[in-house]
Amino acid sequence: xxxxxxxxxxxxxxxxxxxxxxxxxxxxxxxxxxxxxxxxxxxxxxxxxxxxxxxxxxxxxxxxxxxxxxxxxxxxxxxxxxxxxxxxxxxxxxxxxxxxxxxxxxxxxxxxxxxxxxxxxxxxxxxxxxxxxxxxxxxxxxxxxxxxxxxxxxxxxxxxxxxxxxxxxxxxxxxxxxxxxxxxxxxxxxxxxxxxxxxxxxxxxxxxxxxxxxxxxxxxxxxxxxxxxxxxxxxxxxxxxxxxxxxxxxxxxxxxxxxxxxxxxxxxxxxxxxxxxxxxxxxxxxxxxxxxxxxxxxxxxxxxxxxxxxxxxxxxxxxxxxxxxxxxxxxxxxxxxxxxxxxxxxxxxxxxxxxxxxxxxxx
Numbered sequence: 620x621x622x623x624x625x626x627x628x629x630x631x632x633x634x635x636x637x638x639x640x641x642x643x644x645x646x647x648x649x650x651x652x653x654x655x656x657x658x659x660x661x662x663x664x665x666x667x668x669x670x671x672x673x674x675x676x677x678x679x680x681x682x683x684x685x686x687x688x689x690x691x692x693x694x695x696x697x698x699x700x701x702x703x704x705x706x707x708x709x710x711x712x713x714x715x716x717x718x719x720x721x722x723x724x725x726x727x728x729x730x731x732x733x734x735x736x737x738x739x740x741x742x743x744x745x746x747x748x749x750x751x752x753x754x755x756x757x758x759x760x761x762x763x764x765x766x767x768x769x770x771x772x773x774x775x776x777x778x779x780x781x782x783x784x785x786x787x788x789x790x791x792x793x794x795x796x797x798x799x800x801x802x803x804x805x806x807x808x809x810x811x812x813x814x815x816x817x818x819x820x821x822x823x824x825x826x827x828x829x830x831x832x833x834x835x836x837x838x839x840x841x842x843x844x845x846x847x848x849x850x851x852x853x854x855x856x857x858x859x860x861x862x863x864x865x866x867x868x869x870x871x872x873x874x875x876x877x878x879x880x881x882x883x884x885x886x887x888x889x890x891x892x893x894x895x896x897x898x899x900x901x902x903x904x905x906x907x908x909x910x911x912x913x914x915x916x917x918x919x920x921x922x923x924x925x926x927x928x929x930x931x932x933x934x935x936x937x938x939x940x941x942x943x944x945x946x947x948x949x950x951x952x953x954x955x956x957x958x959x960x961x962x963x964x965x966x967x968x969x970x971x972x973x974x975x976x977x978x979x980x981x982x
Contacts (some may be wrong), residue, residue: 641751678706703729896938
């Protein structure tokens with residue numbers, strides 16, 4: 620085994636493929652079969668995963684419940700309690716569509732960070748249409764405000780965060796969303812670039828992508844092209860707001876790289892190294908472990924210890940594949956390091972030159 624290999628820094632539990640939404644940015648909801656719940660890891664199996672991770676990684680590491688919609692798992696609080704008893708810190712994503720009866724349990728739970736998927740703030744129609752469910756905006760705003768109220772009443776430390784995908788329809792909502800976070804004293808907001816929705820299929824039917832020969836769909840490329848100029852202007856404003864003290868979680872380096880990406884996505888393809896094989900450890904609802912959600916499983920955690928999976932031949936194959944990968948998900952938050960260390964030197968020069976041209980209107 621490679622004794623110099625660092626342990627993963629980002630642990631994700633995709634505890635269910637099930638979701639109530641029909642998001643235009645995801646295709647997972649199209650592929651979840653009716654009997655999928657029976658195939659998911661049981662409560663006791665997830666507890667064993669937590670125990671095995673604790674034995675490997677030690678105390679104090681974070682993991683995030685994701686999905687699907689994590690709160691469709693009725694045992695999520697039992698799992699959070701068990702993680703807390705092991706000294707593990709817990710975060711969770713949510714679309715907030717069906718958690719109205721859970722507000723108090725969430726605030727009283729060991730979940731330390733709750734991330735709401737909110738796409739718009741001034742125009743409810745944009746959020747509802749992007750989620751594919753009428754009334755989803757009203758429910759998520761209610762959830763944010765009620766959980767915030769309970770947090771203050773109970774002097775809870777739970778973090779309330781917003782997670783937003785940037786795409787053409789919601790560009791003019793980006794700045795108002797930051798202002799909403801600041802006005803309501805939420806903990807922060809993170810922005811994610813739009814990705815190929817076919818990457819987000821249910822794990823029970825997912826096939827790995829041919830990453831070395833991947834081509835961005837024409838529809839997605841056109842979306843980026845059409846939003847490019849305005850997106851760069853908005854990102855410049857985000858950088859100003861971050862410097863002024865607004866709680867925007869994206870690093871300055873990532874925001875600057877986003878501008879280059881919007882100007883021409885291909886510029887980042889060979890110039891930003893993917894860190895997936897050295898940072899990410901994601902477990903799907905059925906126990907399959909992936910270092911990259913677009914690549915094959917490296918094994919099942921039900922019958923193999925996590926540290927063995929991290930260092931086995933399949934994991935090394937995944938790390939090697941990142942060198943020839945032609946997918947653009949290296950710009951996503953889970954892959955992007957918060958410094959310029961993952962840029963090739965030539966790209967740093969390219970960044971400076973292109974940014975000068977963008978700012979002077981010569982590009």
